[in-house]
Amino acid sequence: MTDAIRFIRKLAFANMLANDRLHEAISLLEPGEFEAPRTSFFPSLVATLNHILIVDWFYIDALEGGTLGPKAWEEEIPFPNPKELRNAQRTSDRRLLTFCQSLRGEDTARPVHIHRAGRIQVERTDDVLSHLFQHQTHHRGQAHAMLAGTSIKPPQIDEFIVADDAASRADAMQRLGLTEAEVMQLDS
Structure with a gap:
């Protein structure tokens, strides 16, 4: 495995772990806090987290060769319920991880056709992945x-997936059914 592929796969694991930890905190919110108006790019936690998921659908579909395009945005908040949103995000994260695990060195330069309104944008696979991971990090x-203004303390979500962090990610690893060997790519 090339270092670039290993790096991409580790980003997919980090993305999954951060999303899980964030959604775990969301699951502990008091009634009304998830939907409550807040100051940010999107006006609430429910809007922000649904946006993350919708953009995931858009780009993951394109990476897989699909044509979903702007249809991804047909429903602004497809999951108003935090539990359903968490399950949908987990499914999306697994889909992204599976895609990243399927990559081989030559695949990183493969063109991705992104269906936009009225045009098709063509970008390299590694550039689309880089953008997608950055988008996730930005909105997370x-x-x-926003969680700082709720009854729940914001969780640690900036793990770098280094060996020394193993003990601090054990909770999320167990919830997701992941092993250290998978995340650290010891079997590759």
Whole structure:
């Protein structure tokens, strides 16, 4: 496995772990806090986290060769319920991880056809993945900041997936059914 592929796969694991930890905190909110108006790019936790998921659908579909395009945005908040949203995000994260695990060195330069309104954008696979991971991180940070105004302490979500962090990620690893060997790519 090339270092680039290993890096992409580790980003997919980090993304999954951060989303799980964020959604775990969301599951502990008092009634009304998930939907409550907040100051950020999107006006609430429910809007922010649904946006993350919708953009995941858009880009993961394109990476897989699909044509979903702008249809991804047909429903602004497809999951108003935090438990259903968490399950949908977990499914999306697994889909992204599976895609990243299927990559081989030559695949990173493969063109991705992104169906936009009225045009098709063509980008490299590694560039689309880089953008998708950055998008997730950006909006997770906003949700993290919004949590500071709730009854729940914002969780640690900036793990770098290094060996020394193993003990601190054990909770999320257990919830997700992941092993250290998978995350650290010891079997590859």
